[in-house]
Amino acid sequence: MRCRVGVGSSWCRGCARAGWGGVPLAWLGQVELRARSGGEQFQAGIGRPPRSLKKQFQAQGVPAWEREGPLLYSGGQLVFVPGLGLDARVIGLPGQPLVQLRWEPAAAG
Numbered sequence: 553m554r555c556r557v558g559v560g561s562s563w564c565r566g567c568a569r570a571g572w573g574g575v576p577l578a579w580l581g582q583v584e585l586r587a588r589s590g591g592e593q594f595q596a597g598i599g600r601p602p603r604s605l606k607k608q609f610q611a612q613g614v615p616a617w618e619r620e621g622p623l624l625y626s627g628g629q630l631v632f633v634p635g636l637g638l639d640a641r642v643i644g645l646p647g648q649p650l651v652q653l654r655w656e657p658a659a660a661g
Contacts (some may be wrong), residue, residue, distance in 0.1 A: 574650030575642050579631055585622040592623065594633055595640040608636055621655050 593602040596611075603611075609619050613637040621634030632640050634655035644650045 556644075573638075574644055574652045575631060575638055576644035577649045577651060579626045579629075579642055580651070582626060583627045583631070586625055587622060588619070592630060594630060594636060596636065598640045598643065600640065602641075605636075607634065607635075612636060621657065624653070 573609040588605065592603050592605045594608045596608055605619075612635070618635050623630060624632035626642075629642060631642050632638055632653045632655075634657075638653065
């Protein structure tokens, strides 16, 4: 499993500069990848309540076999979930340097 985080470089295929709806660069200074352990809460939108990952995956119709990717944390806060995207609690404000993240699983073979 590989994680690539950065902005504007050739090694960063999993992120892009964002005008809005991205995560502030400051959140990506110290990131950690974790496997699901149960009990994680994800907020799908601003003003929406945090719900369990299981319920969020079900609501978005993400099949069980596509829920295997690692969870991206920063400072103990869940930042990004493959198949769901950014947790709304980390979405930055306009005017901040923001990036968008996406998960690209390694090709089989």
